Amino acid sequence: MAIKESQDKIDSILKERGWKYWSPLSQLARLTEETGELARVYNHIYGDKPKKLEEPKQSLSAEMGDILYTIICMANNEGINLDEALGIAVANATGRDKDRWKED
């Protein structure tokens, strides 16, 4: 599924339920929260912070999904087509920055 399809689906769900997108700053705060949750899982898996026994199981996949959902809401609120945005980012990585991380 293209990202734009997910954007349209999420927009439809919000409209069906009469929900509004959060304000931009609240969306940014949520993205920061979700990024922190992803960092916590990474730290439990690869870092030095052990998980408490009573902590619920979290997954990288679930946290990445939360981040994508939040980014999609932010993009919809701003009228940004994420397929186009990702296309530009990939073009930059494969064109402009293609030699940037080469080892000599």
Ligand SMILES: [Mg+2]
């Ligand atoms: Mg989360």
